[in-house]
Amino acid sequence: MANIVCAKVDKAYGAVNVIRDFNLEIADHEFVVFLGPSGCGKSTLLRMIAGLEDISGGEVSIAGRVVNDLEPRDRGVAMVFQNYALYPHMTIYDNIAFGLKRMKVDKAEIDSRIQAVAGTLGLEPYLSRKPTELSGGQQQRVAIARAMIKTPRVFLFDEPLSNLDAKLRNHMRVEIARLHQALKTTTVYVTHDQLEAMTLADRIVLMKGGAIEQVGTPAEIYERPRTLFVAGFIGTPNMNFVDVTAHADGENWRLDGDGVRFVVSRGRFDLTERQAVTLGVRPSALVAGGGVSDANRLAGVIDLVEFHGDDALVSFRVGGKEVSALVPAVMRPKAGTPVAFSAKEEALHLFDRASGMSLLRA
Amino acid sequence: MKTRNSLPAVFLAPPLAILAVLAFVPTAYAIYISFRNRELSRPDGSFVGLQNYLDLFSDRRFLNAVGVSLTWEVVTVTLTLVVAIGLGILLFEFASSRMRAVMTLLFLVPVILPRVSAAFVWKFAFHPLYGIVTYPYKAITGQPLDLLSSPATALMTVALVDVWQWGLFFAVIVLKLLETLPPQPFEAARLDHARSFEIYAYIAIPMLKAPLISLAFIKMIESLRAFDLIYVMTRGGPGIATETLDMYAFSQGFIESGRISYASSMAVLMMVATTVIFTVIWKRVKP
Numbered sequence: 001m002a003n004i005v006c007a008k009v010d011k012a013y014g015a016v017n018v019i020r021d022f023n024l025e026i027a028d029h030e031f032v033v034f035l036g037p038s039g040c041g042k043s044t045l046l047r048m049i050a051g052l053e054d055i056s057g058g059e060v061s062i063a064g065r066v067v068n069d070l071e072p073r074d075r076g077v078a079m080v081f082q083n084y085a086l087y088p089h090m091t092i093y094d095n096i097a098f099g100l101k102r103m104k105v106d107k108a109e110i111d112s113r114i115q116a117v118a119g120t121l122g123l124e125p126y127l128s129r130k131p132t133e134l135s136g137g138q139q140q141r142v143a144i145a146r147a148m149i150k151t152p153r154v155f156l157f158d159e160p161l162s163n164l165d166a167k168l169r170n171h172m173r174v175e176i177a178r179l180h181q182a183l184k185t186t187t188v189y190v191t192h193d194q195l196e197a198m199t200l201a202d203r204i205v206l207m208k209g210g211a212i213e214q215v216g217t218p219a220e221i222y223e224r225p226r227t228l229f230v231a232g233f234i235g236t237p238n239m240n241f242v243d244v245t246a247h248a249d250g251e252n253w254r255l256d257g258d259g260v261r262f263v264v265s266r267g268r269f270d271l272t273e274r275q276a277v278t279l280g281v282r283p284s285a286l287v288a289g290g291g292v293s294d295a296n297r298l299a300g301v302i303d304l305v306e307f308h309g310d311d312a313l314v315s316f317r318v319g320g321k322e323v324s325a326l327v328p329a330v331m332r333p334k335a336g337t338p339v340a341f342s343a344k345e346e347a348l349h350l351f352d353r354a355s356g357m358s359l360l361r362a
Numbered sequence: 363m364k365t366r367n368s369l370p371a372v373f374l375a376p377p378l379a380i381l382a383v384l385a386f387v388p389t390a391y392a393i394y395i396s397f398r399n400r401e402l403s404r405p406d407g408s409f410v411g412l413q414n415y416l417d418l419f420s421d422r423r424f425l426n427a428v429g430v431s432l433t434w435e436v437v438t439v440t441l442t443l444v445v446a447i448g449l450g451i452l453l454f455e456f457a458s459s460r461m462r463a464v465m466t467l468l469f470l471v472p473v474i475l476p477r478v479s480a481a482f483v484w485k486f487a488f489h490p491l492y493g494i495v496t497y498p499y500k501a502i503t504g505q506p507l508d509l510l511s512s513p514a515t516a517l518m519t520v521a522l523v524d525v526w527q528w529g530l531f532f533a534v535i536v537l538k539l540l541e542t543l544p545p546q547p548f549e550a551a552r553l554d555h556a557r558s559f560e561i562y563a564y565i566a567i568p569m570l571k572a573p574l575i576s577l578a579f580i581k582m583i584e585s586l587r588a589f590d591l592i593y594v595m596t597r598g599g600p601g602i603a604t605e606t607l608d609m610y611a612f613s614q615g616f617i618e619s620g621r622i623s624y625a626s627s628m629a630v631l632m633m634v635a636t637t638v639i640f641t642v643i644w645k646r647v648k649p
Contacts, residue, residue, distance in 0.1 A: 052549050073555040085546030089568040098564070099554035146554070 002063030002076065002153035002186055003028045004049065010057030011044055011210075018044055019210040022058070029184045035197040036207035037233070042190045043158055045207075049188060050079050050156050063153055073102075078147035079156040083163055084139045086131040086146075093127040096146050103150075117145045121175075137168040144179070155180075157189040161196065173199060194234055198222070206230050228356040231280050231349055237313055239280045240323045242298070243353065246271040255279060255350075258319025262348065263295045269350050269359045276353040283313060285347035286325035289340065296348075298323050299340035305332055314339065389633070396627035402620030414627035424628065426602050427610040433517065434606055438524045438585045443578055445529030450536025451562050466534050473531035481594035484523045485510070488595075510596055513603035520595050520604055524588060532577055539570050575647050579640075586636065607632050 004026040011019035019041045026032045034042035047053040049060055051072035059066050067075045078099075086095050093114060100110045118124045121141045131139055140160055147155060157176070161169045177200055180187055191197055197204050198218040206213045206221060214226040225231035231239050244257035253271050255262040262279060271277065286298065300316030300323065312332035315324045316339060325341045333339055350359040396414055400407035418424045449469075453462055472480065487495045490506035499507040509519040543566060551561045567574070589608045592598065598605035598613065605613075607628060615625030 050549075050553060052552065072549075072552045077553065079550070079553050081546050081550065083544070083546055085544075085550040087547050087551070087565055087569075089571065098551070098556070102555035102557075102560060143550075146550070150554075 003030075004154060004186065004188065005061045006045075006049075006058070007061075008058035009045070009048065009055060009060060011041070011048060011053065012056045017210065019048075022210075022212065024205060024212070024215065026186060026188065028186055031180050031187045031189065031200060031202045032205060033197040033201035033203075034188065034190045034205050034207060035194060035201075035233075036192065036213075038192055040207040041210040042192075042205075042207050046079075046156055046158055046188060046190045049075075049154070050077055051075050076153035077156055078150050078152035078154070079158065080140070080143045080147050080160045082159040084131070084136075084143045086139060086142055088131055091128050091130060092123065092134070092142050095131065095142055096123075096127075096149055099146065099150050113149055114145075117149045120148075120179075121145050136164050137172060140164065140172060141175075144176075148179075148183070152185065155185050155187040157187065157191075159191055160189075161191070161193070169196075176200065194236070198234075206233065208233075224358070224360065225280075225349060226358050228278055228280070228351040228358075231351065231358075235282055237283050237324055237326065239282050239349070240286075240298075240321075240325075242279045242281075242318065242321055242323070244277050244279050246273065246275045246277050248273055258321075260298060260318060261295050264345050264348060264350070268345065268361060270361055271350070271359060277359065278351045278353050280349035280351065281343045281347055283324045283326040285343050286341035287343070288325070288327055288331070289342070296345070297340055297342045298325075299338070301338050302333055302335050305335055307332070392626045392629055395623050396630045398623050400623045402616070402622055407623065410623075414624050415631065417624070418627060418631065423602055423605070423610060424607075427605050427607045430517065430602075430604060431606040431608075434521065434588065435582060435585050437518070437521045438528075438588070439578060439581045441521065441525045442529045442532055442581050443574070445525055446532030446536050446577070447567065447574075449530065449533035450540060451566075453533065453537045454540040455558065462537065466537070469530035469534045472527045475527070477527070477590045478594055480523060480527055481591045484526075485595050488519060511600050513600050516596055516600060517604045520588075520592055523595070524585070524591060528581060528584065532581070535577065536570075536574075539573055540566060543569055579644070582640070 004024075006022050006024045009019060009022040010017065022045060024032075034045060036042050044053055048055050049062075049067075051067065051070060055068050059068060061067060062075055062077065087098060090098065096114050096117065097110050100113065105113075114127070115124075118127060121144060123138070123141060123145055126134055126138060126142075131142065134142065140163075143160070160176070161172050164172060173196055176189075180200075189196075189200060201218055203215060204218055204221050205215050208229055214221055214230045216224075221230060221234055225234060228241075232241070242257050242260055244255040244260065244262065247254045247256060249263070252263050252265055253269065255264065255277060257279070281298075298318050300318050302314050302316045304315040306313040306315075307329060308326075310329055311326045312329045313324050313326055314333060315322060317323070325339075327333075351357060352359055397409060397411060398407045399410045399413070453465055457465060475483075487493045488509050490496055490500075490508035490511070496507040496509065499505070509515045547565055547569070548561055551565050556564065586608075588606065589612070592604055592606060592609055593612075596604045598609040602610075611625040611628040611632075614628070615622045
């Protein structure tokens with residue numbers, strides 16, 4: 001068990017800096033998820049912690065020890081890869097035992113530990129098979145077993161569920177969550193899937209272009225996105241964005257846009273006169289009908305209705321921008337109907353259009 | 363539709379017929395002649411049944427040739443694979459991609475050389491008085507070093523040339539094979555407490571088992587055809603120290619006594635033996 005500290009970590013390939021000044025402390029027992037679009041450097045960072053990539057600058061410490069120059073095997077980490085990375089010519093038993101054999105662990109002990117791990121992950125019937133004779137989910141379970149059996153101080157997962165189909169992915173996600181509950185090993189988990197991040201993480205590290213956009217619990221990130229990028233990345237269906245301009249209006253700010261007018265109180269947001277602002281509101285925060293006044297309303301004619309089961313997503317255009325709202329499926333209107341939705345002030349997010357930073361008062 | 367089906371046959375038939383004639387007529391004639399006592403110096407000959415074959419087994423020079431041939435096979439195939447895997451791994455582990463390209467080119471040169479040319483080059487290099495390989499020994503000890511004229515070293519020296527030609531070439535193939543392997547199992551092994559040599563011994567080489575077996579077979583077949591190399595470098599000498607089966611058959615048939623029937627019986631026996639041995643080995647290693 002161990003904490004991980006990344007201090008001023010840089011990664012450069014030649015002249016290209018893929019990770020710049022990355023600082024993060026991961027506490028003991030914590031489950032941290034690196035989330036971001038592909039190419040944001042999250043996997044590179046994980047591989048730097050694992051020792052599979054050189055660290056160009058800064059320091060990575062595991063359990064208080066700087067590991068920059070340590071071999072992967074000496075870092076006390078175990079990793080699960082996206083494509084399982086099993087040894088194809090070995091049986092499942094030998095795959096799981098490989099690390100212990102290299103560590104010169106006693107044969108009888110290897111055997112008892114494998115039986116225990118195989119029991120936990122339901123792999124007993126497959127121990128004498130080859131990896132190719134197993135399904136994707138079973139192979140990934142073998143990879144997890146191979147990582148678990150070394151009782152590492154840190155678990156690293158590199159998009160472990162990306163190669164699985166949707167149903168299996170949900171199942172394995174729950175298994176990984178249970179495993180973490182039982183083992184409490186410090187875990188770093190890389191994914192581009194926000195559902196995995198939201199459900200598994202104690203804290204999410206949301207990355208973009210090699211830098212941290214926001215670090216926080218799933219709730220913090222969902223409820224108080226720090227930047228426009230985070231707001232747009234997190235949440236399904238995506239947040240609606242409308243361009244508006246701020247004007248002082250007594251105790252309030254008036255936000256005028258193309259076909260919309262919002263009024264927000266001065267206490268909640270840091271705005272200046274004539275500031276260009278992007279207003280964000282989640283589809284689930286839009287309520288059909290709405291107040292009597294014209295303010296805080298989004299109205300238009302529905303051009304698409306997507307049925308989701310319990311809910312339906314209705315889309316309409318407001319001043320040239322596509323806006324979606326989530327309504328109960330039983331109440332869904334037909335395409336072509338004029339609709340109006342309103343949002344409470346607490347559900348509104350405002351971002352400076354130039355910097356992309358949230359204008360919410362801390 | 364009919365013309366489309368028959369067209370390939372029309373084009374294939376002539377070359378296949380020529381190949382069949384070239385392959386089967388000499389084989390059939392060799393089998394036929396091996397049952398007679400034909401000699402090059404006499405126009406006639408009579409049927410002698412299995413006499414030639416029976417004579418072979420009391421011919422000590424033939425038995426020596428069998429031994430030399432087997433030694434040659436084992437030594438050249440083993441050394442070639444050892445050198446190929448060793449150099450391939452070294453290049454894969456330590457060479458930059460630019461360095462690999464340069465080395466690949468250099469390693470391909472020997473095998474492109476016609477074998478007779480390579481044999482002459484090396485024969486001169488091993489020359490006791492003027493050879494560049496033996497020069498340091500001569501300079502230090504003052505004694506000439508004649509590797510090709512000593513029964514103890516002649517076969518190994520010729521084998522060295524064979525390995526120089528094929529080991530380097532196979533090293534390039536091994537390097538390319540290693541490059542095609544997915545990197546993740548290697549990375550997993552690095553995290554699994556495996557040291558570099560263990561990664562190759564337990565992961566890389568076993569993953570390449572099938573292509574390496576194929577390479578071994580190619581080399582086994584290739585080593586059987588080392589006649590030109592041995593002919594140029596030693597002619598089977600000194601004495602009969604490097605006389606392989608094909609060398610002995612050649613000298614029986616054409617150089618020494620013109621006993622063409624006796625030589626043919628040797629050739630037929632070799633053909634049968636290689637067919638049987640290769641089939642058995644092939645069945646054994648292919649699961």
